[in-house]
Amino acid sequence: MMMRFGIFAFAATLFAGQALAADPVKIGVTVAQSPPGSVSQGTQVKNAIEVATQIVNDAGGVLGRPIELVVEDTQGIPEKARAAAEKLITRDKVVAIIGEHQSSNVLAAMEVAHRLHVPYINTNGWTDAIREKGYVEVFNPANYNSRVAVAMADTFKALGAKRVVAFCENTDYGIGLAKLLGDQLKERTQGIDYKFETLDRASKDFLPALLPLKANPPDVVVEIMLPPAAYILLNQLYEQGIAPSPKTWLYDASGLADYPDFWQNVSDAAKSMLVFGLYHPKMAAPALGKKIADEYKAKTKNDPSRLLFQAADSLFIVTEAIKSAKSAEPDAIIKAMEELKWTGTRGEVTFSKEKGGFKYHQWIDIPYVTFQVTAVKQNIADTKLVQDPGKPLDTSRLVKPQ
Amino acid sequence: MLALDLLFNGLIIGVFYSLMAIGLSLIFGILKVVNFAHGEFYMVGAYAYTLAAIMLGLSPWLALPFAFIIGAMVGLVVERLLMRPLYAGYASWGLMRDEYAVIITFGLSMLLINLVDKIVGPYAFKGPALIGVSRLYIGPIVISGHRLIAAITAVGVITVIMLVVRYSLWGRQIQAVAQNRFGASLAGINPAKASAVVFALAGGLAAMSGALLANIFNPTPDVGVFPAIKSYVIVVLGGMGSVPGGIIASLILGVLESFGSVYISYQYRDTFGLVILIIFLLFRPQGLFGQKSREV
Numbered sequence: 001m002m003m004r005f006g007i008f009a010f011a012a013t014l015f016a017g018q019a020l021a022a023d024p025v026k027i028g029v030t031v032a033q034s035p036p037g038s039v040s041q042g043t044q045v046k047n048a049i050e051v052a053t054q055i056v057n058d059a060g061g062v063l064g065r066p067i068e069l070v071v072e073d074t075q076g077i078p079e080k081a082r083a084a085a086e087k088l089i090t091r092d093k094v095v096a097i098i099g100e101h102q103s104s105n106v107l108a109a110m111e112v113a114h115r116l117h118v119p120y121i122n123t124n125g126w127t128d129a130i131r132e133k134g135y136v137e138v139f140n141p142a143n144y145n146s147r148v149a150v151a152m153a154d155t156f157k158a159l160g161a162k163r164v165v166a167f168c169e170n171t172d173y174g175i176g177l178a179k180l181l182g183d184q185l186k187e188r189t190q191g192i193d194y195k196f197e198t199l200d201r202a203s204k205d206f207l208p209a210l211l212p213l214k215a216n217p218p219d220v221v222v223e224i225m226l227p228p229a230a231y232i233l234l235n236q237l238y239e240q241g242i243a244p245s246p247k248t249w250l251y252d253a254s255g256l257a258d259y260p261d262f263w264q265n266v267s268d269a270a271k272s273m274l275v276f277g278l279y280h281p282k283m284a285a286p287a288l289g290k291k292i293a294d295e296y297k298a299k300t301k302n303d304p305s306r307l308l309f310q311a312a313d314s315l316f317i318v319t320e321a322i323k324s325a326k327s328a329e330p331d332a333i334i335k336a337m338e339e340l341k342w343t344g345t346r347g348e349v350t351f352s353k354e355k356g357g358f359k360y361h362q363w364i365d366i367p368y369v370t371f372q373v374t375a376v377k378q379n380i381a382d383t384k385l386v387q388d389p390g391k392p393l394d395t396s397r398l399v400k401p402q
Numbered sequence: 403m404l405a406l407d408l409l410f411n412g413l414i415i416g417v418f419y420s421l422m423a424i425g426l427s428l429i430f431g432i433l434k435v436v437n438f439a440h441g442e443f444y445m446v447g448a449y450a451y452t453l454a455a456i457m458l459g460l461s462p463w464l465a466l467p468f469a470f471i472i473g474a475m476v477g478l479v480v481e482r483l484l485m486r487p488l489y490a491g492y493a494s495w496g497l498m499r500d501e502y503a504v505i506i507t508f509g510l511s512m513l514l515i516n517l518v519d520k521i522v523g524p525y526a527f528k529g530p531a532l533i534g535v536s537r538l539y540i541g542p543i544v545i546s547g548h549r550l551i552a553a554i555t556a557v558g559v560i561t562v563i564m565l566v567v568r569y570s571l572w573g574r575q576i577q578a579v580a581q582n583r584f585g586a587s588l589a590g591i592n593p594a595k596a597s598a599v600v601f602a603l604a605g606g607l608a609a610m611s612g613a614l615l616a617n618i619f620n621p622t623p624d625v626g627v628f629p630a631i632k633s634y635v636i637v638v639l640g641g642m643g644s645v646p647g648g649i650i651a652s653l654i655l656g657v658l659e660s661f662g663s664v665y666i667s668y669q670y671r672d673t674f675g676l677v678i679l680i681i682f683l684l685f686r687p688q689g690l691f692g693q694k695s696r697e698v
Contacts, residue, residue, distance in 0.1 A: 034516075035624045039524035197668060202628060204619040205415060208663030208671065211407045214544070228526035228620045235528075235618075239546040241537060265528040265620050268536060 024068035025061070025328050027053075027318060028088030029099035030081055030109060036202055037076015038226045040259050041101045041307060045123060046071060048311035049099055051296050056315070062322045067315075070094055074105050081105035085112035085120075095328045096121060098314040101307065102226075103127035103173035113137050119321075119333045121314040124307060127176040128358035137330070139337050139351055140362045141313045141344070143278055145173070147366065148253055149180035150188070151276060152222065155370060157189045158393040159249060161219035166196035166253075167209070167233055168224035174198070177224050177253060196222075201229040206236050213242050220249045223256075230256055231265035238269030244401035249274060258305035263377045270373050272401035274386070277369045278306035279346075281381040283389055288316070289345035303380060309345040316344055337361075374399050403542045408660040410543050414553040416656025420649040421556045421611040422629050423636040424563060425477075425604025431580040431643030432600045433488065435503035439480070440608055441630025442514035447473045447609025448621035449522060452529035462530045466555070466613050473609020474602040480510060481601035486594065489583070519623040529616025552614040559610055560649065563603070567645060572599055580643060628672075635675040639682055641692025651690055654678075 029049055032042035049069060057066045070092045072084035081100060088094045089112065096119040100106045106125030113120035114135040122130055122140045126148065131140060156164055166181060168174035178196035185192045197209050213221070221243040225233055234250070237243045243250040252275045256262055262270070281304075285293070292312045293304040318333065320342050325332035338361075341350050347367055352359045370387035371380070386397045426440045451469040454460045460468060484506050488499050532555070535547030567573040578586040579596040587593050611629070612621065619625060636655060640647030655675050662674045682689060 034519050034524050035622050040526075043524075199668065200672070203671070204615075204625075204628065207411050208408065208660045209668045211411065212404060212664055214407065215404060228622050231526060231528070231620050232618075235620075239537065239549070240544050261525045261527075265526050 022065060024066045025063070025322065026068050026070055026092055026094045027315065028085070028092060028094035028097040029069050029071045030074050030084045030088070030097060030105065031071065031099045031101065032076040033071075033073035034075050037074060037102060037105075040227050040261055041124065042073075042076075044260070044302075044305055044307040045099050045101050045311040047300050047302075048292070048296060048308040049315050051292060051299055051308075052312040052315040055292065055295065056319050062319045063326065063328070067319065071099075074100070074102075074109075076102050076105065078104045078108035082108040082112055085109035089113070089116045089118050094118070095322070095330070096318045096333060098318060099123050099311060100125060101311075102171070103130065103176070104171050106130050107172055110135060110138050117330050119318065119330055119337065121317060123311050123314040125173070127172045128180065129172060129176060131358040131360050131362050134355055134360050136334060136361075138361055139317065141317055141349060141366075142310055143366050143368070144358055144362060145177040145180050146358045147368070148177060148276055149184040151368060151370070152181055152251065152253060153184035153188045155251070155274070155387070155393050156185065156192060156220055158395055159220065159398075161192060161249070163193045163218040164220045164222060165213060165218040166194070166222035166224055167199055167206070168196055169201040169226060169229060170198050171201065173226075174201075174224050178222075181222065181253075196224075199225065199229065199233065201225060203229065204232060206233050207240070210236055210240055210242055214240060217242055217245065217248045219247070220251055222251045222253055224253045226254060227256065227259060227261065228265065230254060231262075234266050234269040234273075244272040246401060249401065252276065255306055257371075257373055257383070258303070258307075258380050260302050260305075267376050271376055272399060273373045274398075275371050275373065275383070277371050277380075278366065279304065279309060279380075280369050280371055280383070280385055282385050283367060283369060286343050286345065286347065288343065292345050305380075313344040313346065313349065317342070317349065372397075372399060404664070405661075406541075407543055408664060409657060410540075410545070412657030412660030413653060414545075414549060414656070415660065416653035417553050417556045417560070418611055418615055419629070419632055419636055419656055420652030421560060421614070422608055423633040423640070423648045423652055424560065424645055425607040426630075426633045427637045427640065427643055427645055427648040428567070428576070428600045429604050430637060431645075432576060432583075432597055433485065433503075435485075435488065435500065436507070436634065437604070438504065438507035438630070439510040439514060440507075440604070440633060441626025441628075442511050443473050443476060443605045443608035443626070444612035444629050445518065445621060445623065445626035446476055446514065446605075447612030448529065448616040448619075448625055449518060449527070449612075450609060451613030452527045452616045452621060453522070455530045456527070462532050465530075466532075466610065469613035470606040470610045473612075474606035476609070477601040477603070477605020478598060480605070481598050484510065485597070485601065489593065489597070515623045515626075522623075524623060526620040526622050527616075528620045529613070531617045546618075548617045552618070556611070556614055559607070563607065564645065572596075576600055631672075632675060635679050638679055639675075639689055641689030644689065644691035647689055647691030 074081040098121040101124035103125040120138045124142045126145045166178045168178035250273045257275045321333045321336035325336035367389040372384045387393045447469040450472040451465045454465040454468045531548035532551045533547040575591045579593045636651045640651035663671045
């Protein structure tokens, strides 16, 4: 009798142990899946994270456990992002949160992650303010505004611009980048006259803000907005003959050209546009980058975009940290991420530990390029690369707008 | 030259505002309730136009009346299913008709936004242009061919609607019901039918406005929210229920926003209408063309 009971107890313990081992590791994902947030971005991020999760799970998961995603729609609204983070951590018990692609939302949700001490991977929040908070839980494989501002200032200097006007959306990302551009132009160039105008991203008619430029067009118009407002702005700039024009370059600081709905919404308006790009098919990519690009294309029938790599890296960074720490506990994951030196989809990722400023927990050397759209409905692969990664703008490759 | 540009742009935007606001004004005139789903009639029109042209391959000129018909049908269905309890035999509802109208139209607004979001998708869809001229030069003014043609079409539609409401049999019936619902019914006019016509007309006009702007404002499911807010302001400024008042208020608002954006600040663009609204409510609450009234 005792022996039977012993065997039963042993079997029960064994099966319970196996069930525990198979319990998924839950990772929270916050994305915009409905307006007024950028659903275009949200969908790319969500698809990319799903593809990356499939790759991890097909390889056996982490610590013998599969990854399970818990996705929340933020609508691009900071209050909803904050509520989503609270729900993911307290109710769903996720080990980390990834996916957020709007700075204002990151700023709201990271407060929750900080308070509850859960790792938070900023997938695409560009504003420096995220890094300046100095939260130990927040890691940034995302691009950052300071880098774009420096890139833009150098580009405008190389273009010989004397007057630059930026149109930014009324968000932390938009206003933050527009201000940083001003600082960098002052610091890195001489005599460039600069001003920016803040536009409401929910608005539809930007003509009153554009019309004063007609009489005296600047040398460069910079667009710092997300769709759909960004598309409307580009169309209205073109409609008025302000930019692109033989006198005025149009510069897209938001990387719009690889959005799936870009050409459906913008046609002639984007021809000759210069684009700050975090991805271009002509950039050299690590093996993981090629793998994720192929699987993403097979799943979505869309060409890869920068968001694909940023989102995939966000997931891989968490899983690599769990593997390396051999634990899914917050402190272990955070420590492992601080020590991380791993080749992701875009290059070797490490996080700076330099406190006080935009560098804290930031992947500093994110590769970027500048490319020019030279024809309507052009694939990114066919656009003209006018600045290679780590090199200055090659003005001899530029095609002047007609 | 800038002033001319701003005036022209303001008037064109004003024309689009008025196309939208007339429907709202008519509904208020006849039912004395505010339709909070009016912006979604606009959104339905924008999508009907764009999808008919892109997916069904319809010419934009055919997609326009198609959008009007779809908007009118939505208006008709809304009136028949949701608004009729306001006046069709539900006597005890009289005291809470305003609450009913607010709740039901708010709910309808949410429903339509989410339906389109889930069925069509949340992405922006730029509608096709009515003519393929991207820039037209009228003296110093530059305008897209579509914007100009859309504005001219809107003026034409507004003129026709004004004439219909003023001179046609249906229009006179609508006016009679708006003046005195009970009196009109004593004179043999069917108020329910007049209400249905008004809702269909309002739905069609808002849809037409959305369709005409689909090429300019790249519709998304929530595209109707802002125009609806402007329309509420316009209806109050013009005088509740007054169609000519609504048209004049629309043009004033369009021009005011255009000039204010440049000479005050673009940041406050959407507040100019609200400031004017507050001033009117303080000093002329009946609006431009409204009449002072008192219930005894």
